[in-house]
Amino acid sequence: xxxxxxxxxxxxxxxxxxxxxxxxxxxxxxxxxxxxxxxxxxxxxxxxxxxxxxxxxxxxxxxxxxxxxxxxxxxxxxxxxxxxxxxxxxxxxxxxxxxxxxxxxxxxxxxxxxxxxxxxxxxxxxxxxxxxxxxxxxxxxxxxxxxxxxxxxxxxxxxxxxxxxxxxxxxxxxxxxxxxxxxxxxxxxxxxxxxxxxxxxxxxxxxxxxxxxxxxxxx
Ligand code: CA
Numbered sequence: 001x002x003x004x005x006x007x008x009x010x011x012x013x014x015x016x017x018x019x020x021x022x023x024x025x026x027x028x029x030x031x032x033x034x035x036x037x038x039x040x041x042x043x044x045x046x047x048x049x050x051x052x053x054x055x056x057x058x059x060x061x062x063x064x065x066x067x068x069x070x071x072x073x074x075x076x077x078x079x080x081x082x083x084x085x086x087x088x089x090x091x092x093x094x095x096x097x098x099x100x101x102x103x104x105x106x107x108x109x110x111x112x113x114x115x116x117x118x119x120x121x122x123x124x125x126x127x128x129x130x131x132x133x134x135x136x137x138x139x140x141x142x143x144x145x146x147x148x149x150x151x152x153x154x155x156x157x158x159x160x161x162x163x164x165x166x167x168x169x170x171x172x173x174x175x176x177x178x179x180x181x182x183x184x185x186x187x188x189x190x191x192x193x194x195x196x197x198x199x200x201x202x203x204x205x206x207x208x209x210x211x212x213x214x215x216x217x218x219x
Contacts, residue, residue, distance in 0.1 A: 001046040001116055001159055002026045002177045006036035006062070007078065008055055016049065019105050020112065024139035024155035028181040033057025040066050040073065044176050046163075047115050049108075050095070051078045052086050060089050067094035074115045078103075113137065120163040127162045129216055132201050134162050141201070148200050153178060157193045161206060166218035168209050190214075 003020055007013050008031050017027045028043065030036035033054040040048055040062070052059035063075055076097045077090040087098050096118075097111055113125055113136055127134045133142045139155045141148045150158065156178035161169060171187040179185045194206055194214060207215045 001156075001163060002028070002044070002180075003112070004028050004030065004036070004039055004043070004045045004048040006030040006033070006040075006048065006054060006059065007051040008032060008053075009051075015105060016108065019109055021152070022139065023109065023113075023136065024152060024159050025112075026156060026178060026180045026183070031055075033059065033062050037062045037065060039181065040071060041069065043181060044173075045073050046119060046177060047074045047076065047112065049076050049078065049112070052083065052090060053080065060086070060093050063090065063093045063095060074119050076111060076115060109137075116163065122163060127165075129162060129165070129205060132205055134158060143201050150197075150200065154193055154197055154200070157190065158197055158201075161214060161216045165216045168213050168215045170213035174214070 003025050005013060005016055005027050007016070007029070013029050017029060020027050028039060030039050034056045036050065036054060037057060050059045050063060054062070059077060063077070074096045075094065076099060077095045078099050078101055079086045079090065081100050090098060096115060099108055099111060117123065117125065125136050127136060131144050136159065141150055141155065141158065157174060160174060160177045171190045174190050175185050175187045197206060205216060207217065209215060
């Protein structure tokens with residue numbers, strides 16, 4: 001799952017990115033409103049974390065522009081502690097949730113998980129696919145109850161397919177959701193990740209739809 005983080009405080013950016021990376025998500029960072037606007041309009045994010053107080057263009061105006069151009073990506077806004085009117089404006093502008101600064105990292109992580117779950121119709125933070133279980137709270141995977149060691153990219157592929165189970169996902173779509181903006185995107189390497197996942201988690205977990213993509217069946 002790929003997240004856009006629009007935030008101008010470098011230290012906070014670093015902390016949030018680290019937190020989300022640890023759960024197997026890829027994160028693009030925008031440090032001002034103009035970059036945020038552009039990335040949100042052109043890249044297919046699974047969700048966006050948007051600071052309201054951004055330089056160059058404020059978060060509310062960025063959000064309004066996205067919504068008026070039909071971008072439905074879920075957005076969590078970050079607001080100042082005493083910014084109740086910002087929260088009202090943000091929610092009315094199309095935000096799905098908010099966090100008040102300063103916040104505790106585990107709470108942000110939980111809200112991100114909840115939004116991503118809602119987005120994909122999952123109700124449980126633990127996704128069961130037969131004997132394979134993915135815990136989205138920490139990116140850990142077990143097979144028959146035994147922890148399996150996966151690389152960050154393998155977790156990213158598994159997580160995207162799992163969140164979208166029952167739907168055929170093309171290699172292009174997968175590569176758009178598992179690499180960062182400046183990442184070295186190569187849709188051919190997706191086949192390599194899938195092969196490794198099958199070796200580690202069993203050959204029948206991921207179905208190949210020849211010439212079109214991959215799918216994990218809805219359990
Ligand atoms: Ca700010």
